[in-house]
Amino acid sequence: MLTTDIQNAKVVYERPEGFTDLTTHYCPGCTHGTAHRLVAETLDEMGLREHSIGVASVGCSVFSYNYFDMDFVQAAHGRAPAMATGIKRVFPDRAVFTYQGDGDLASIGMAEIMHAAGRGENITVIFINNAIYGMTGGQMAPTTLPGMKTTSSPNGRDVETQGYPLRMAEILATLDAVSYSVRRSLHDPANIRKAKKAIRTAFEAQRRGLGFSMVELLSSCPTNWGMTPLDSLAFIEQKMVPAFPLGDYKVVDAVKSMKMKEG
Amino acid sequence: MAKELLKGNNAMAEAAIRAGCEAYFGYPITPQTELLEHMAARMPELGRAFVQAESEVAAINMVYGTACTGKRVMTSSSSPGVSLMTEGLSYIAGTEVPMVLIDVMRGGPGLGNIAPAQGDYNQMVRGGGHGDYKSIVLAPASVQEAIDLTVLAFDLAEKYRAIAVVLADGSLGQMMEPAELPEMQPLRKGTPDWAITGEPGRPRRLLTSIYLQPEAEETTNIRLQRRWLDVEANEVRYQETYLDDADIALVAFGTAGRVALSAVRQARAEGIKVGLFRPISLSPFPVAQIRQLASRVRSLLVVEMNAGQMLDDVKLAAQGACPVEFYGRMGGVVPLPDEVLAEILRVSTHPTADLNGHTRAAWLDRLEAGRGGN
Numbered sequence: 001m002l003t004t005d006i007q008n009a010k011v012v013y014e015r016p017e018g019f020t021d022l023t024t025h026y027c028p029g030c031t032h033g034t035a036h037r038l039v040a041e042t043l044d045e046m047g048l049r050e051h052s053i054g055v056a057s058v059g060c061s062v063f064s065y066n067y068f069d070m071d072f073v074q075a076a077h078g079r080a081p082a083m084a085t086g087i088k089r090v091f092p093d094r095a096v097f098t099y100q101g102d103g104d105l106a107s108i109g110m111a112e113i114m115h116a117a118g119r120g121e122n123i124t125v126i127f128i129n130n131a132i133y134g135m136t137g138g139q140m141a142p143t144t145l146p147g148m149k150t151t152s153s154p155n156g157r158d159v160e161t162q163g164y165p166l167r168m169a170e171i172l173a174t175l176d177a178v179s180y181s182v183r184r185s186l187h188d189p190a191n192i193r194k195a196k197k198a199i200r201t202a203f204e205a206q207r208r209g210l211g212f213s214m215v216e217l218l219s220s221c222p223t224n225w226g227m228t229p230l231d232s233l234a235f236i237e238q239k240m241v242p243a244f245p246l247g248d249y250k251v252v253d254a255v256k257s258m259k260m261k262e263g
Numbered sequence: 264m265a266k267e268l269l270k271g272n273n274a275m276a277e278a279a280i281r282a283g284c285e286a287y288f289g290y291p292i293t294p295q296t297e298l299l300e301h302m303a304a305r306m307p308e309l310g311r312a313f314v315q316a317e318s319e320v321a322a323i324n325m326v327y328g329t330a331c332t333g334k335r336v337m338t339s340s341s342s343p344g345v346s347l348m349t350e351g352l353s354y355i356a357g358t359e360v361p362m363v364l365i366d367v368m369r370g371g372p373g374l375g376n377i378a379p380a381q382g383d384y385n386q387m388v389r390g391g392g393h394g395d396y397k398s399i400v401l402a403p404a405s406v407q408e409a410i411d412l413t414v415l416a417f418d419l420a421e422k423y424r425a426i427a428v429v430l431a432d433g434s435l436g437q438m439m440e441p442a443e444l445p446e447m448q449p450l451r452k453g454t455p456d457w458a459i460t461g462e463p464g465r466p467r468r469l470l471t472s473i474y475l476q477p478e479a480e481e482t483t484n485i486r487l488q489r490r491w492l493d494v495e496a497n498e499v500r501y502q503e504t505y506l507d508d509a510d511i512a513l514v515a516f517g518t519a520g521r522v523a524l525s526a527v528r529q530a531r532a533e534g535i536k537v538g539l540f541r542p543i544s545l546s547p548f549p550v551a552q553i554r555q556l557a558s559r560v561r562s563l564l565v566v567e568m569n570a571g572q573m574l575d576d577v578k579l580a581a582q583g584a585c586p587v588e589f590y591g592r593m594g595g596v597v598p599l600p601d602e603v604l605a606e607i608l609r610v611s612t613h614p615t616a617d618l619n620g621h622t623r624a625a626w627l628d629r630l631e632a633g634r635g636g637n
Contacts, residue, residue: 053459070467072471087329
C-alpha cells in the first residue's frame with residue numbers, strides 16, 4: 001500500500017502570498033496566469049508585496065487587480081504609465097508597476113509609455129505581447145504578425161495597408177533614461193524561468209532607483225488565435241519568437257553590476 | 264500678508280502651493296502657461312512633484328495617479344487642453360478621488376484663439392466626460408477671488424471626494440491686480456482611509472472606476488448623486504450687488520460679471536434700477552436664489568462671453584417667472600461696459616413681455632446689426 005509521509009513532506013509549490021484567493025477569469029491556456037504568478041512570486045521573494053502599488057490597464061488584464069494581494073489602481077486605456085508616474089512621484093519608496101497588454105501599451109498608450117520611459121520614471125512595466133486584442137474579441141494589435149488573421153484583418157494583416165508590428169523592447173532600448181528593456185517568452189518552462197529572472201532584475205533596478213525598466217513577455221491567446229493551448233505555445237516559439245527575437249536590448253551597467261540575493 | 268501686484272496665473276499657482284498642493288502635472292497652453300511655469304520653478308524648490316507631461320491626456324492621468332494616493336494634486340490648462348482631459352476627468356469622478364483643475368478659458372470652438380472667453384461653461388458645469396457625474400465649478404471675477412477660490416477648491420475637492428474646477432478666463436489669467444496671498448499651509452500628515460499608499464500591515468486597497476455588474480455601477484452612481492445633493496445644499500456661492508430695489512437684474516459670472524458690474528454702475532448713475540447677480544459657484548448653480556430673484560424683478564438679463572451657456576440654467580431656474588434676456592460676445596470678444604449698458608437701457612425702455620420669444624435669435628440680430636459690416 002502506498003503511504004504518504006506527511007511529517008517529512010516538503011512544500012515545493014504553493015500559491016504566492018502576493019495572490020488573492022480568487023480564481024482568474026483568464027481562458028484556459030492563456031499565459032496571463034503565468035505572468036501574474038511570476039510577478040507575485042518576485043514581489044514575495046523581494047519582500048515588496050506590502051510595499052507595492054500596481055497599476056492595472058485595459059484589456060484582458062483589466063481585472064488583474066483582483067488577483068494581486070496588494071494596493072492597486074485601475075488606469076484608463078493606455079494611460080497606466082502616466083498614472084504610475086503620478087503615484088511614484090509622491091511615493092518614491094514604493095514598488096510601482098504597470099501590467100499592460102499590446103493594444104494598451106503599443107497602440108493607444110504609445111505616447112504615455114514612450115514618455116514615461118523617456119523621463120526615466122523609476123517604475124517597472126510588465127508588457128504582455130500576444131499579438132492580438134483579447135478582451136474585445138481578437139482584433140488586430142500593433143504587434144500582430146504580417147499575414148496573421150484577426151477579426152479586423154480577416155484576410156491577414158496586409159503590410160501594404162496595415163503596416164508592420166512594433167517591437168517595443170527594441171524601441172524603448174533606444175531611450176537614454178531606460179535602465180532595462182528585455183524580451184522574454186512564456187512558451188516553455190526554461191523560458192518561463194528566464195522571464196522570472198528578468199522580472200526580478202527589473203524590480204531590483206527599480207528598488208535601486210536606476211530608472212525605467214520593462215520586461216516584454218511573448219504570450220499566448222488560444223481563444224482569439226483559434227488554437228489549442230499547446231498549439232498556441234508552439235505558435236509563440238515558431239512564429240512569434242522569430243518576429244520578436246528574445247534578448248536583452250538594454251541593460252545599463254548599473255543593472256549589470258547588481259548583486260541580487262536569491263529568493 | 265500684504266497686498267502685492269500679482270498676475271492671475273501666478274497668483275493661482277502660488278495659492279495652490281500655499282493650500283498644500285503636493286503634485287502638479289500640466290502641459291503648456293496659452294493663456295495659462297505662466298501657471299505651469301510658476302509651478303516648474305516653485306514645486307521642485309519645495310521638494311514637491313512637478314512634471315511637464317507629454318500631453319494633457321497624460322497630465323490628467325498623472326493627476327489621477329496622485330489623486331488615488333490622497334495627496335493634494337492639481338493641473339491647469341485652457342479650453343482645447345481641457346477637452347483632452349475630459350476622459351481622465353470622468354475616470355477621476357468615477358473613482359471618487361479629489362483633484363483641482365484650473366481652466367483658463369480661451370476662444371473657441373476648435374483651436375480658436377488665445378483671447379478670453381467663457382465657452383467651457385457647458386464642458387465643466389455639465390460634466391464634460393462620459394457618464395453621470397458633476398464637478399464643483401467656481402468662477403472668480405478678480406485676481407483676489409481667483410486666489411481665494413483656488414484654496415477653497417482644494418478643501419471642497421477633499422470634502423466631497425470630487426473634482427473642483429476654478430473656471431477662469433484669459434483676462435483673469437493675464438491681468439495684474441493688487442491681491443493678497445494666504446499663509447503657507449503645512450502639508451498634511453497622513454492620508455485618507457481610502458488612499459492607495461502601499462502601506463504595509465493593513466488589508467490591500469483598490470481604487471477603480473469599473474464595476475462590471477450594472478447594479479454595482481448603479482450603486483456607485485447613487486452614491487455620487489447623493490453626495491451631489493450635499494454639495495447643492497452646502498456649497499452654493501454668489502454675490503449680489505444693487506439688487507435690493509432692482510427692476511432689472513443682470514446675471515453674469517467671472518469676467519463678464521465684472522464688465523456687467525461696470526455697466527450696472529453707469530446705469531445706476533442714470534437712475535435705472537438695475538443690479539447684478541453674480542454666481543460664484545456655477546456648479547452647484549444658485550437655482551433657488553435665481554428663482555426668487557426672477558419672482559421679484561421685471562426682467563433678467565444674462566451676460567456671457569459665449570452663446571448663452573449659463574442662459575439655459577438661468578431660464579431653468581427662473582421657471583418663467585419673468586422674461587430672460589441675453590447678451591453675449593463669442594470667440595474671444597470681451598463685451599464693453601457700454602455695450603452692456605445699451606442692453607440695460609433697451610430692456611428698461613422696452614420690457615419684453617413675450618416669454619416664448621427666441622432669445623438667441625433676437626440677440627444674434629442685435630449683435631450682427633451692432634457689428635455692422637464686420
